[in-house]
Amino acid sequence: MGTPLGDFVRAKRDSIQPETLGLPDHGRRRAPGLRRSDLAVRAGISVEYLTRIEQGRDRNPCPAVVNALADALSLSRAEREHLRHLAKITGGVCPSHTRPAPPSREVRPDVLRTLRLLEPGIAVVTNRLGDLLAHTDGFAALVEGTGLLDGDPPNLTRYVFTDPRARAFFADWDAVADERAFDLWLGPSVENAEWFAAELAPVAGPEFTRRRGHHRVPARGDLRLRHPSGPTLRLRRETLEIPSDAQQLVVHLPADDATARALDPLGPRQPGRLQAVS
Structure with a gap:
């Protein structure tokens, strides 16, 4: 089961053409976008660790890794804020079968x-x-x-x-x-x-x-x-x-x-x- 953080990283990776980051075109590939190995190298992390993040098996990457991924993906300021927000909420997401109390409708x-x-x-x-x-x-x-x-x-x-x-x-x-x-x-x-x-x-x-x-x-x-x-x-x-x-x-x-x-x-x-x- 994926996580919001992993889904976002994977979606951004799929949307990036390697040539826009100055990377060589490796020819035809099964999936569009940036290869997982190329992103891992740019972020300074292992391919296996990036795979765990994208697949939701690692829910708590440290701030340094989150920032490295933002740099590697060349995220805009708004996208960086969204990435940090997703990292924060992903670590605390737990499946629940109980409906939460609705947000207050009271206006002060x-x-x-x-x-x-x-x-x-x-x-x-x-x-x-x-x-x-x-x-x-x-x-x-x-x-x-x-x-x-x-x-x-x-x-x-x-x-x-x-x-x-x-x-x-x-x-x-x-x-x-x-x-x-x-x-x-x-x-x-x-x-x-x-x-x-x-x-x-x-x-x-x-x-x-x-x-x-x-x-x-x-x-x-x-x-x-x-x-x-x-x-x-x-x-x-x-x-x-x-x-x-x-x-x-x-x-x-x-x-x-x-x-x-x-x-x-x-x-x-x-x-x-x-x-x-x-």
Whole structure:
């Protein structure tokens, strides 16, 4: 049985062409990408040890080995952070047949007060599972008619992979789907993420399972939305971490003048009716 760490190392190795690292082309081979022996040499470890890591038989490589693998794979900064995170959680992953307690849906009063100050802006409190915990009226106006808030409780990840309306709403659906699948690796806890993924996989199908296994670090560019009222909106997202609660406050800002003009009639003009999702 593999591990998240081993799966990521193997996926990255398979995606690298030897010539991009200045290595000779050994001709046709059965599998694409970098040979295990070449990666082991670059990382300064044995092929047998690399095999154990990739196959999940070694769950606790030391930080020096993790850093050496990151260097050998020429990982970006975001990919290096993901590799270190996977190394951390892989060492503590133990199969469990007991469902963990769900992450708290409570949003602290001070966070709700912050949301209220953002009215009539577009802001939402969420977690890495995609649970939508509280939002401004501006957010509700933005997603009205899309079905995003129809879930009980609403969840962005489940919406993206199971509601056909999501493909019409998100102009760059593939990029958003990559983000949602990747974020499950980040919490709120390993146990919660694993249970959520296991429940979602049968209904979401290969579009979800393939992305979750790829460990592709998303670019997180502007969000392009095809609003039901007609205009295509381009929004920047500012994410403020609330680490004590494993939540995020996400503020959506117009990325261009056309979007700012289109949003003006959508939002409420008076602040007030803050929406908390129990």
